[in-house]
Structures are given as structure tokens and as C-alpha cells.
Amino acid sequence: MTRPNDTRMHDVTDETRAIVDLVLDYSRARLLSEDTPLDKPLPPAELTRLAGRTIDERGIGATKALGIFEHVLAPACITTDDPRYLSFIPSAPTKAAAAFDLVVSASALYGGSWLEGAGAVHAENEVLRWLAAEFGLPAGAGGVFVQGGTLGNLSALVAAREAARDRLEAAGAARPDRWRVVCSVEAHSSIASAARVMDVEVVGVPVGDDGTLRGDAVRAALDEHGDSVFAVVATAGSTNFGIVDDIASIADAVAGSGAWLHVDGAYGLAAMLSPASRHRFAGVERADSLVVDPHKWLFAPFDACALIYRDPDLGRRAHTQHAEYLDTLTETSDWSPSDFAAHLTRRPRGLPLWFSLATYGAAVYREAITGAVDLAQQIADEIERRDEFVLVRRPQLGVVVFERVGWQKADYDRWSARLLDEQHAFVTPSSHAGRTNARFAILNPRTTYEDLIGILATMP
Numbered sequence: 001m002t003r004p005n006d007t008r009m010h011d012v013t014d015e016t017r018a019i020v021d022l023v024l025d026y027s028r029a030r031l032l033s034e035d036t037p038l039d040k041p042l043p044p045a046e047l048t049r050l051a052g053r054t055i056d057e058r059g060i061g062a063t064k065a066l067g068i069f070e071h072v073l074a075p076a077c078i079t080t081d082d083p084r085y086l087s088f089i090p091s092a093p094t095k096a097a098a099a100f101d102l103v104v105s106a107s108a109l110y111g112g113s114w115l116e117g118a119g120a121v122h123a124e125n126e127v128l129r130w131l132a133a134e135f136g137l138p139a140g141a142g143g144v145f146v147q148g149g150t151l152g153n154l155s156a157l158v159a160a161r162e163a164a165r166d167r168l169e170a171a172g173a174a175r176p177d178r179w180r181v182v183c184s185v186e187a188h189s190s191i192a193s194a195a196r197v198m199d200v201e202v203v204g205v206p207v208g209d210d211g212t213l214r215g216d217a218v219r220a221a222l223d224e225h226g227d228s229v230f231a232v233v234a235t236a237g238s239t240n241f242g243i244v245d246d247i248a249s250i251a252d253a254v255a256g257s258g259a260w261l262h263v264d265g266a267y268g269l270a271a272m273l274s275p276a277s278r279h280r281f282a283g284v285e286r287a288d289s290l291v292v293d294p295h296k297w298l299f300a301p302f303d304a305c306a307l308i309y310r311d312p313d314l315g316r317r318a319h320t321q322h323a324e325y326l327d328t329l330t331e332t333s334d335w336s337p338s339d340f341a342a343h344l345t346r347r348p349r350g351l352p353l354w355f356s357l358a359t360y361g362a363a364v365y366r367e368a369i370t371g372a373v374d375l376a377q378q379i380a381d382e383i384e385r386r387d388e389f390v391l392v393r394r395p396q397l398g399v400v401v402f403e404r405v406g407w408q409k410a411d412y413d414r415w416s417a418r419l420l421d422e423q424h425a426f427v428t429p430s431s432h433a434g435r436t437n438a439r440f441a442i443l444n445p446r447t448t449y450e451d452l453i454g455i456l457a458t459m460p
């Protein structure tokens, strides 16, 4: 009896073997390639024309589909791990982490519950515990890897509000008419996004010229808004400048107020692993929750944010989903990652980082992070030495922001577009206080001083 055609996609056949070989061969070549171009986007009409119609009833076959990916679609995606990708926050997965992502996919692992994914969850938790210890959190701290800092911040703030509700209720106090979250005016846009989702108000606290939020300003906001403030967010490495708020003084201001201290370290908190910058993060150990994105400076592939609670029970209380079909999971005290954020189904996206850390050890991570911090200092020194440039702020971590004297926005835009067009580098303009500037986000260990000097030379 021949197998019915409807299992063709799942059975192990010659066709299946050929497809798997095709995909693994491509992946192997990409992972080991030393000359992947920077690449660039194409307009929608152009992609439609080049890719043609790929989805029909009969299928176009793996060879043709992969060919279209390789020759049309992939070249229309910027190579985010290129050493001269210096925009936004780059991504530079280690080879071990990127390769292990294939294993995560190949194994159909489910990372939502202990029942289904105990082994994977165990390994993820080892990474979370290691991170928590690096940040000085107590042994009971824990959490979950979520998709990104945006979801991590939202999930932490939801837990914070839940805790504030419980606290007011226990004290017999009324809930405020409007909940508020206090953060720096330079905090990441995801805090405002979380506040919109939660329908709470953001109290943006002004910062000094150096961009650092400090305890006295936070204290003033807490005095003004009282019990309506359920959380204070300190930024441990702003995305625009890499500035670390004065977390210790903020923790002092928050202590005793009843508010929750959340540290948004999506970009910068990784730099606490480096002895060169560890001191900047004093006070993180007092956080009620924090996030750091492995897909940024911990060299993991997209997409992963480590969300860690000082008291994971508070995260669980806020987020566990209850349903009849989930009773088997929620009636136990097992550690189920689904319970700690606004999600349910999840891939164990912490595993690539786990494999890479286990493979290489932590020391080389520290060195790689230190290298980026040092390089940022070096290029900032060079920019300060040159009359045609103005350093906007002295870098603390890996972000260097500077102006080309005499340039207007249109000059930066033209320059940036040309750099990409010529496949030289990907450096998008940014702005501060209404002035356009150029910004290097240095993170990739393969970015060199010469790369950066070469880019400065394109700004005559």
C-alpha cells in the first residue's frame, strides 16, 4: 500500500532528504561565509518582479524556492552582522549561537512548560541564573526569555502594576484614578508603547546635559504623584547614546515609596559583564525586575530578551494564563516559562545563548564587550581631535554620536544613502535636541578602528 500523499510533507523520503540537505548546505555556507555583502532593500514592485509568484497549488519545489531566497530575497535584506553595520543596535551572533538556532528549530522543542520542555527550560534557567548573579540579584531571582525588550518591558511593568494593586488593596487604600510610570525623557520608546497598551501615563523626568537620570529628579516625581506611581524605570544604556542612568541614586529614591524599580538594560546591561564598565551599573542589584537583550550585546541571534524578576512569584501572579485545557500545567508548582510574561506558546529562544556560553565560556564574552567599549573610546578621541567633527556626548558604552560641522539633515541623508548604495557601510543618521547627527553603534567584535576611520573619510 502506498502512503497517502497528505503525509508527503512529514514523511522521511528521498524528497525530504534532498530538501534538508539543500537547506543545511545553504545554512552552512552562510554561517561560514567571509564575504557576505552588506546588501540593501529593494522597492516592493522590484521584489515582486524579481521574485515572481512563489505560492500556488502545486508548489514550486525546494530548489526553486531556495534559489529565489538566495538570489532575490536574501540580497534584499541588510546583513545585520556585517562589521560595518553601525545603525540602530547591530546584531552579531556568535557562530555557535547562530548554528545552534538550527538545532532549536530541528528539534521541535516547546519552551512554554516544564512538562513539555524540562531539559530546554533547565538550560535557559541556568543562563538566567548566571545573568542574575552577574547583575547582583539574589539567588531566587528568575524569569524567562521573551521575544524582545519591548515585550520584556511590558511584561515587567504589568507585574509591577499588579504588585501595586495588591499592595494598595492589602493596605485598604483606594486605587489611583490613573496609574503612572516614571522614567527618563530619554527612556526607550518601548516604555511609552507599554504605557499605551496598559493605558497608564508616562511621567518623563528631565535629565541633565549628560543625559543621566538621577535620584533627586525621581524623588521629585514620586513626591508629586504619590501612590499613583507603580513603577520607576531606570535605563541601563540608552539606545540613542548608551548613557546609563544613576541607578543607585534612583534605587535610593524609590526605596520606601512602594514603587517597583525596573531596569531597562535591553541594549546596555550586557556591558556589566565587562570589568571596564561594570562600575557604571551600581544599583542594578536593587532592581525588582530587569531586561537585557541577548540579540543585542550578548551575541545571540534574533530574537531574545532575558526578563528577570527579583521575586519571580510576582511575575507568575501577573501572567499565568488559566484555562481548562491548561490545568495540568498550572495546578503544579513546576517552573513554566509561559507563566512569567505576556505570552503562552514559545520557542526556547534562550538556548542559542546557552550553547554559545557553554561552548566558549564567559571570559571571551567579557573580552568582546570590553573591545567594543574601548573602540568607542578610541574613535570618540579621534572625532574630538578633528576640527570638522563635534562629539555630541562622551560615550560610556558602545554608542558614539557626532556631528559633521556645517552639515544639514539633507547632507546626512545623502551621505548615509550613498554609503549603503556603495555597500561601504550602514550608518543611518540620528538626531538630538532637534539637530541631526551621525551615530556609530559599535558592538560587533569584528568592527575595526580602520572601518570607522574609513567611514569618517566619507564625510569630507
Ligand SMILES: *Cc1c(COP(=O)(O)O)cnc(C)c1O
Pocket: 089, 147, 148, 149, 150, 151, 153, 188, 190, 235, 237, 238, 239, 264, 265, 266, 267, 268, 293, 305
Ligand atoms: C532595543 C531596546 C529596547 C527594545 O527592545 P526590542 O528587543 O527591540 O524590543 C528597549 N529598551 C532599550 C534601552 C533598547 O535599547
